[in-house]
Amino acid sequence: PPEQSLEWSDAGVEGAHRFLKRLWRLVNEHASVGEVPALVPDTLTGPQKDLRRKTHETIAKVSDDISRRLTFNTAIAAVMELLNEVSRLGDDEPQSRAVRQEALDVAVKVLSPIVPHVCHTLWQTLGHSETVVDATWPVADPEAMVRSEIEVVLQVNGKVRAKENVPADIGKADLEKLALENENVMRFTDGKTVRKVIVVPGKLVNVVAN
Template identity: 85%
Template sequence: VGLVDSSEPFKRLLTQGMVLAETYYRNEDNGGKSWYNPSEVTVERDGKGQVVRAVLKSDGQPVEIGGVTKMSKSKNNGIDPQSIIDEHGADTVRLFMMFAAPPEQSLEWSDSGVEGAHRFLKRLWRIVHEHTSKGEAPALDVASLTDAQKDLRRKTHETIAKVSDDISRRLTFNTSIAATMELLNEVSKLGDDEPQSRAVRQEALDVAVLVLSPIVPHICHQLWHALGHSETVVDANWPVADESAMVRSEIEVVLQVNGKVRAKQSVPADIGKDDLEKMALENENVQRFTEGKTVRKVIVVPGKLVNVVAN
């Protein structure tokens, strides 16, 4: 119809994976199979979560375990999302499906995974409301932050950078969710209610809600208002990472002896190669594993590790 001037108007193709679910059946006298929906079956699992026995709820008699395969009408293993939505809400279903696997890979349906997604959303709700119950957070004063406050702010802006790349370029929504979960863990670690702790916590929670809003829009709509914003979250600007907030004053370096990790040590981020080698050789654990041996070589990977070769 003349709307495009090329044979293919799309720059990228994302082929989504299949949704998988367990299957159960009984063999019929005529050689066929009768397939039963997972909701019709009671199962017993081993310590690894594998199904070891299954019975039909209606008669209590065993059914065969057909393994995990793609959801289909022929195998009667489709899951009606409405029942999950009624119990846990639509956001739980969305979060589980986005978190369980990258979109191009197969996703195995898991009731325990759904429950885990629901627990995370309840935790997010609780953390936000615990924060807002203490009143409005003060303005952020970057110059007066303590090391712990700087750590949380750095994690906040590292999360912005990672999630923005995961969603826009890599299309790996599962890792963007994981990064936000890590950010919430850091929010919980900063336990004091000093004014600037509340300020950096406000920034972190604002970011967590914003970057989760494309995935779980309903709860984020509510939490965005709870955090004190008048506009709706869908109208808010996407956060931008502050490069200066991500600069580290210290880094953790791994110390090895003959390729085996013997210690970890925090050092200034701008430490030189010679000082790093000297620090490693003076480390108590390194000395313990090189005692009585001759140091043949010291391999320094700046910012990451030092490997002392001795025999």
């Protein structure tokens, strides 16, 4: 943040250098494979959707960090998280390459105000004819940020006993049924009477038993 002073740190410089080297490597490895197909959102698999969602969440966060909050450190941290997701999507299926291209385009563009010279070169490596400084700032797509699945925590008497991935629009009754039929929850309620099931939609189910 601009209102805070900065103490010189060799470790900090080394960390920034490692981050930029990683970005450089990811961009060049991606570009070396060849032409990238057009992105077709309706055909994406779960992991591909996850990366695309992270890409657009990053656009939203970095745009706010830079334009409103003026916190460049958190903007960089958000791009680091995005690169982690890029690395997780390891295959070279056509649509994987398409969502990876979108993610790397975004990473380079939103970092360009901070490291313009590196991003100028990487932008061209990604196949763009215009310079990065002339490229339009990306806009987050609300539809891309919608989660089809969420993780809910299953508790017994307030202690976490399991976690489950469920449809984002799952109802309370289905969540309760899921919890009561979970193998680990059943193990910790075996021989006990279930007194209450507390459902917090989108977050957790707590089974109270004694």
